[in-house]
Amino acid sequence: xxxxxxxxxxxxxxxxxxxxxxxxxxxxxxxxxxxxxxxxxxxxxxxxxxxxxxxxxxxxxxxxxxxxxxxxxxxxxxxxxxxxxxxxxxxxxxxxxxxxxxxxxxxxxxxxxxxxxxxxxxxxxxxxxxxxxxxxxxxxxxxxxxxxxxxxxxxxxxxxxxxxxxxxxxxxxxxxxxxxxxxxxxxxxxxxxxxxxxxxxxxxxxxxxxxxxxxxxxxxxxxxxxxxxxxxxxxxxxxxxxxxxxxxxxxxxxxxxxxxxxxxxx
Numbered sequence: 724x725x726x727x728x729x730x731x732x733x734x735x736x737x738x739x740x741x742x743x744x745x746x747x748x749x750x751x752x753x754x755x756x757x758x759x760x761x762x763x764x765x766x767x768x769x770x771x772x773x774x775x776x777x778x779x780x781x782x783x784x785x786x787x788x789x790x791x792x793x794x795x796x797x798x799x800x801x802x803x804x805x806x807x808x809x810x811x812x813x814x815x816x817x818x819x820x821x822x823x824x825x826x827x828x829x830x831x832x833x834x835x836x837x838x839x840x841x842x843x844x845x846x847x848x849x850x851x852x853x854x855x856x857x858x859x860x861x862x863x864x865x866x867x868x869x870x871x872x873x874x875x876x877x878x879x880x881x882x883x884x885x886x887x888x889x890x891x892x893x894x895x896x897x898x899x900x901x902x903x904x905x906x907x908x909x910x911x912x913x914x915x916x917x918x919x920x921x922x923x924x925x926x927x928x929x930x931x932x933x934x935x936x937x938x939x940x941x942x943x944x945x946x947x948x949x950x951x952x953x954x955x956x957x958x959x960x961x962x963x964x965x966x967x968x969x970x971x972x973x974x975x976x977x978x979x980x981x982x983x984x985x986x987x988x989x
Contacts, residue, residue: 738831740833743836744833747832747837747839747840748840750840751814751840751841752843755810764805765810766848766852769801769805769852770859772794772801772921776794777791777795777859777860786953788953789865791866793948793953794860795860795866795947796876796944796947797919797948798920799853800880800883800920800940801920801921801940802849802852803883803943804884807846807887808894809891810841810848810891811842811888812891812894812898815841816894816895816896816906817903819895820901838892842888845887845891849880853877853881872950876947879946879947879950883966886943886969890939892973893973893980894906894910895977896976896981914938914939915940920940920944942962
């Protein structure tokens with residue numbers, strides 16, 4: 724008698740992409756919150772500088788705006804850049820160096836979720852910096868910005884974190900796990916000074932001003948300063964174009980580093 728083989732039905736469970744991305748972002752955020760060297764320093768440094776040079780010492784005007792208003796834009800850019808660079812570059816370099824990234828690749832997690840989580844986490848810390856600066860300036864610094872300007876300033880600075888996240892990915896693929904913080908500071912600190920984030924751009928030496936227009940923090944700070952009435956008068960679109968172009972270059976470098984790792988581990 725012929726028998727008919729009946730194959731058992733296999734239920735294929737489709738992954739819930741939203742849940743995967745949400746959980747990866749959640750645990751990336753929790754991980755960084757538990758690292759005081761990141762969570763405290765990225766928030767504390769711009770706030771500390773603002774309190775010292777804005778609230779305590781800054782009782783004059785810079786151009787047409789008060790020092791406390793001007794420094795929200797300047798130190799907001801500084802905070803956004805730090806949160807983005809250290810949030811992506813340092814963690815990526817560490818996880819690459821200690822093999823954690825290879826374990827992630829071996830899991831069924833979508834590869835893009837890993838990078839998405841780092842970018843969103845960096846943007847959350849960037850947003851925290853900006854909100855705290857706005858609160859301090861409004862409560863103690865006599866800053867009175869219209870609600871629409873405040874919203875635009877917040878969104879501009881948080882969106883401006885994306886090019887620095889791209890830069891962080893590029894650095895993270897080429898820096899070692901222990902050398903990454905020093906490697907980041909090689910770019911972070913000189914770019915901050917030369918872009919006029921510590922000393923107002925109009926007070927910088929002429930040759931430094933010429934360097935500044937080539938640096939992404941300058942363009943983000945000018946976008947922010949333009950919103951509060953202290954920009955350099957250039958068309959806002961040109962600053963966005965410079966930031967987008969910089970982000971594309973950094974993503975290209977990061978992709979090259981990713982491909983190099985793939986070949987080395989393949």
